[in-house]
Amino acid sequence: MAASVSSIDEILKEVWTEQRVAEQLYQDNPILSRVKKLKNSSTGQQAQTAIHTARNEGFSFTSNAGTTALNAATQQGYEQATWNYKHAHQQVAIDGAAIDQSNGDVNALASVIDEEMTGALNDLNRKISMYLQIGSTGYVATCGTTSGSATIQLNTTDATNAFERGWLDVGTVVDIGTASSEAADVNGEAISALSTANGTIDVTTSSTTNSSDFVTISNTRSGSTSYVINGLPDIVGTGSLGGVDGASVSAWKSPSVDSTSQALSLSLLYQQNQKVHQKTGKTPTYVIAGLKQQRKAYELAQAQVRFAGDGGLNVGNVDGVNVGGVTIHGIPDVKNECIWFLTPEDMFTVSAGDPYWQDRITGGKRLEWKQGYDQYVGKLTYRFQLGARRRNTHAALTGLT
Numbered sequence: 356m357a358a359s360v361s362s363i364d365e366i367l368k369e370v371w372t373e374q375r376v377a378e379q380l381y382q383d384n385p386i387l388s389r390v391k392k393l394k395n396s397s398t399g400q401q402a403q404t405a406i407h408t409a410r411n412e413g414f415s416f417t418s419n420a421g422t423t424a425l426n427a428a429t430q431q432g433y434e435q436a437t438w439n440y441k442h443a444h445q446q447v448a449i450d451g452a453a454i455d456q457s458n459g460d461v462n463a464l465a466s467v468i469d470e471e472m473t474g475a476l477n478d479l480n481r482k483i484s485m486y487l488q489i490g491s492t493g494y495v496a497t498c499g500t501t502s503g504s505a506t507i508q509l510n511t512t513d514a515t516n517a518f519e520r521g522w523l524d525v526g527t528v529v530d531i532g533t534a535s536s537e538a539a540d541v542n543g544e545a546i547s548a549l550s551t552a553n554g555t556i557d558v559t560t561s562s563t564t565n566s567s568d569f570v571t572i573s574n575t576r577s578g579s580t581s582y583v584i585n586g587l588p589d590i591v592g593t594g595s596l597g598g599v600d601g602a603s604v605s606a607w608k609s610p611s612v613d614s615t616s617q618a619l620s621l622s623l624l625y626q627q628n629q630k631v632h633q634k635t636g637k638t639p640t641y642v643i644a645g646l647k648q649q650r651k652a653y654e655l656a657q658a659q660v661r662f663a664g665d666g667g668l669n670v671g672n673v674d675g676v677n678v679g680g681v682t683i684h685g686i687p688d689v690k691n692e693c694i695w696f697l698t699p700e701d702m703f704t705v706s707a708g709d710p711y712w713q714d715r716i717t718g719g720k721r722l723e724w725k726q727g728y729d730q731y732v733g734k735l736t737y738r739f740q741l742g743a744r745r746r747n748t749h750a751a752l753t754g755l756t
Contacts, residue, residue, distance in 0.1 A: 362461050362464055363449060363468060363720075363721070363722050364720045364721050364722065366461075366464070366465050367468065367472075367712070368721065370465070370468075371472050373710055373711050374709055376476065376709070376710050376735060377709040377710055377737075379476055380710065380737075383476070383477075384480055384484060384487075385643070385686050386484075386487055386643075386686075386697075387483070387487075389641060389699035390702040390704060391700065391702070391703035391704075392703065392704050392706075393703050393704065393706070394706055394707075394708055394709070400439060400440050400738075401437055401438055401439045401440060402437075402440070402706075402740070403435055403436065403437050403438070404435075404436050404438065404742065404744070405434070406433065406434050406435075406436050406597070406607065407431060407432070407433060407606065407744070407745065408432045408433060408434050408606045409606065410431065410432070411430060412426065412429045413425075413427060413428040413429045414426065434599050434604060434607070435598075436596070436597030436598060436599050436742065437597055437598045438740040438742045439740060440705075440706070440707070440738040440739060440740050441582060441583060441584040441738070441739065441740055442736065442737075442738050443482075443483070443584070443736070443737045443738075444735065444736050445475055445478070445479040445734070445735045446732060446733070446734050446735075447471060447472065447722070447732070447734070447735070448471075448725075448730050448731065448733075449467065449468065449471060449731045450729060450730055450731075451730060451731070454731075475735075479735075481688075482572075483584070485520070485522050486583050486584055486586050487586045487587055487688070488587060488689060488690055488693075489522075489586055490583075490586035490588035490589050491583050491584065491586060492569075492581055492583070493572070493575045493581045493582070494569040494570070494571060495513075495517055495523060495529075495569075495570050495572060496510060496513035496514060496516075496517050496523065496569070496570040497509070497510040497513050497566060497568070497570075498510065498531065498565060498566060498567075498568040498569070498570065499511065499514075499554065499566060501564065501565045502563065505557050505558060505560055506556075506557050507531065507541075507555060507556050507564050508554065509555065509556065509570065510554075510566070511554050512691070512692060514551075514554030514555075515551075515554070515691060516691060518549065518551045518554075519691075520687065520688055523546060523549065523570065524546065524549070525545075525546055525547065525548060525549060526545055527545065527546045528544065528545050528572070528573040529543075529544065529545075529558065529570050529572060529573055530542055530543060530570075530572075530573045530575075530576070531560070531562075531571075532568060533567055534567075534569065536578060537569075537571055537576035537577065538573075539562070539568075540560055540562035540563075540564050540568055541558050541559075541562070542573075543574070544559045544560065544573075545558070546558055547559075584739070584740055584741050585740060585741040585742065586741070587697075587751070589741075590609075590702060590741065590746060590749060591695060591746070591749045592608065592609060592746070593608035593609065594608075596742075596743070596746065597742060601746065606745075606746075607746055607747075609746050609749050609750050609751070610627075610630035610633075610634050610750050611750065612626045612627045612630060612750070612752065614627075614752040614753060614754055614755055615753070616756060617754075617755060617756065618651070618755065618756050619651045619652060619655065619694070619752070621655060621678065621679050623752055624652075624678060624679065624752075625679065627694075627750050627751075627752055628696065628750075630750060631696060631698075631747070631748060631749070631750050635747050635748050637698055637748045639696035639697055639698050639748065639749065639750065640697070640698055640699065640700075641684070641697045641698070641699050642681055642682060642683050642684065642696050642697070643683070643685075643686045643689055643695050643697065644683050644684070644685060644689055644693070644694040645685070645686065645688075645689040645690055645691050645693065646685045646687060647691050648683070648689075648691065648692075648693070648694055648755060649675075649676055649683050649684070652683045656676055656677065656678045656679075659678070692753060692754055692756070693752065693753050693755070694751065694755065695750075696749060696750040697749050698745075698748035698749055700744075701743055701744045701745040701748045701749070702741070702744070703741075703742055703743070703744065704739050704741055704742070705739065705740050705742055706737065706739035706740075707738060709737075710735050710736065710737035711736055712733060712734070712735060713733060713734045721733045
């Protein structure tokens with residue numbers, strides 16, 4: 356069979372099925388691969404789940420005379436959380452030249468499609484991984500000191516995190532503005548240069564920026580409304596999540612240990628694990644850190660080996676670094692100053708189904724000719740949200756040196 360646009364459509368439908376796309380997206384993500392997946396759990400633009408907020412307090416001890424009143428019967432307490440879907444889109448393009456150069460060979464064309472699809476899914480996964488770390492604000496970085504030119508100073512910590520992980524790079528299209536006006540200073544401009552040494556990015560602007568301004572990926576916010584999924588800073592927190600406010604529902608917030616400007620230590624690791632266990636009877640089963648904090652954990656483990664002997668410590672392997680019974684997994688996208696203590700069975704994603712191609716809606720082909728260009732473009736869409744059954748079984752160390 357000669358290679359053609361119809362061949363592309365057949366390859367995408369037979370090889371790159373929606374189920375395969377979903378499986379690869381989750382399998383390749385170290386967080387999503389561990390949480391529960393609630394599909395077809397809703398209708399419309401949101402899902403709703405019950406969260407446990409209070410225990411049954413109907414317990415009593417009484418005298419043997421039988422004259423002591425029993426405490427009133429109560430029930431387990433529940434609130435309804437609402438999870439608004441966020442709409443992730445990944446576009447895929449195949450040049451007309453690639454079709455021509457396959458010389459009618461379907462296998463050659465399939466190779467081109469495989470390379471493009473693999474790259475597109477990797478890029479989609481990288482973006483989702485980024486937002487899992489920065490959270491639903493969508494703020495990739497905060498601006499630093501006042502900058503009145505096209506060279507914009509970023510907060511030093513934010514710049515290091517964003518540059519090391521490739522969240523901001525030459526060519527990244529960004530908006531810069533305030534919490535209420537996302538593009539007040541820069542509206543959809545590509546970064547033309549950056550300096551890792553100085554923590555700056557160059558974009559076209561005539562505005563002045565300061566520490567009240569934020570850098571976001573273009574079109575991820577509108578005014579004070581964010582289009583971004585929940586991330587770990589939302590799940591592991593004390594504010595509102597899923598429409599339920601942790602300030603008024605004590606069970607709906609994460610325990611915390613102040614680690615600001617402190618170096619990682621055994622004491623901090625123990626304290627954070629113990630806080631969760633004391634509150635819930637559970638111990639976080641998935642502890643993740645950036646590679647720098649994992650390296651610090653390795654040094655702590657080595658010191659224990661030197662001073663206490665082997666002690667059964669698993670100092671370091673592909674599964675993580677075990678420090679005093681806490682295994683810390685190194686995840687490149689975790690910020691340098693953070694360690695997350697997670698209980699994955701108490702987290703989930705909600706969606707109405709798997710990611711889907713545009714042809715499910717349009718009834719056409721998965722790749723359509725882009726008018727005016729020698730190119731065929733397709734779009735994958737995934738409407739989903741990250742949520743939690745409980746927040747008090749997760750914790751974090753933040754602000755670590």
